[in-house]
Amino acid sequence: MVTDRYARQILLPQIQRSGQDRLGMATVLLVGVGALGCTVADLLVRAGVGTIVLIDRDIVEKTNLHRQSLFDESDAEQHLPKSIAAARRLRKANPQVRITPQVIDVTADNIRHILSSVSPTVMVDGTDNVETRYLLNDLSIESGTPWVYGAATGVEGRVMTVIPNHTPCLRCIFPTPPAPGELPTCDTVGVLNSVSTLVASLQATEVIRLIVQEDFSKFRSELISLDGWNRRFRTIDLTNGRRSDCPACVNHKLDFLNHSAANAVTLCGRNTVQIRLPAPSVTASDFFMQVVRRLEPVVTELDESDYRVWAKATPDIELSIFADGRVLVHGTSDPSQARSIVARLLG
Ligand SMILES: [Zn+2]
Missing domain, CATH: 3.40.50.720 (NAD(P)-binding Rossmann-like Domain)
Incomplete structure (x- = not known):
């Protein structure tokens, strides 16, 4: 009962x-x-x-x-x-x-x-x-x-x-x-x-x-x-925690809801998915340093150059990360899988 x-x-x-x-x-x-x-x-x-x-x-x-x-x-x-x-x-x-x-x-x-x-x-x-x-x-x-x-x-x-x-x-x-x-x-x-x-x-x-x-x-x-x-x-x-200039709940500028996922995930060739993350607010070298620090303990191979970080995430999946926040996920043509990998590794 x-x-x-x-x-x-x-x-x-x-x-x-x-x-x-x-x-x-x-x-x-x-x-x-x-x-x-x-x-x-x-x-x-x-x-x-x-x-x-x-x-x-x-x-x-x-x-x-x-x-x-x-x-x-x-x-x-x-x-x-x-x-x-x-x-x-x-x-x-x-x-x-x-x-x-x-x-x-x-x-x-x-x-x-x-x-x-x-x-x-x-x-x-x-x-x-x-x-x-x-x-x-x-x-x-x-x-x-x-x-x-x-x-x-x-x-x-x-x-x-x-x-x-x-x-x-x-x-x-x-x-x-x-x-x-x-x-x-x-x-x-x-x-x-x-x-x-x-x-x-x-x-x-x-x-x-x-x-x-x-x-x-x-x-x-x-x-x-x-x-x-x-x-x-x-x-x-947080009784007085509401911001008088909050973009979302005060100004109703719903940036995330109105940002089409099509811009965030683009298939760009066979077995590679491009993911566009928010542009980093730091210099390229600082951004790459952060990325390397995050990836180092969890990937099998890692290489950093002036313009990208490359990592082998699994035997089948490789990542190229660029200074403008783009990530290419090689080894899959499934945007959901690529998004999931990038979210897991880079937050
Ligand atoms: Zn708010």
Whole structure:
């Protein structure tokens, strides 16, 4: 019985029967089923959300298994798409939840359509990917849909909930995305599985709170910042955090939503994909130095010249990175795969 399944949750004064009913009517759009996405999905499905839409462009790899809790060895051996593997596992955990997996690369070109077909109560960033994060922020402002930001790298993490017109948006706090290679990613510096789980757990809590609380005006605007290894937790009050000149939530200049993905990814010849990342704000030599530092621990061969960095990422995939932020991915003609490789290695 439904009541038995959620008995321990309904006992909570924060949830009660009314909160459980609200959860059952809610739809969550989860973009990215990696370390954060796996835990967020697992908790929300067990908590009894009505519908969860799982979107991911990637397949399960063995290096995912140390932290991506919905996958196992056989998923990796079969190269299963993450959203498909996750949905299989989640349906066993709670068959009452409607689980819709989609194997797609979310871009500015398709995200509006995804949103209108799903009509989510809340959106969640499970990608830990800069590009998607700014896209979700724009979409949230345009549609008025709240979203929950999460990031985990190394032993540190951050969580923030964005409620359009009520809290600061992502660009109020981080106005521009970091240039490619500027920020470390899980694939260059690693991540502690307990820290990504901690971040995802806080994200899931934020989602449940958003769904259960009827009145957003009571929602405190905060950025949670943590260092799991050194046991440092900070909650930064963002009550006055809205920028009066925010390009996104004040001036409604939705740069990421209105930047066609066709400009970002271009097939430029057989078995090579060109990806155009934001132009670096540093000199070419500084940019190349950052790129080399990121790639050195994770690629098998690396060569730097005055005008490009070349790297052998896998036996089949080679990268050429240029000073204007362009990356050529050799060895594939699949834009989604190329985008995924560049996002993983260069952030
Ligand atoms: Zn803003």
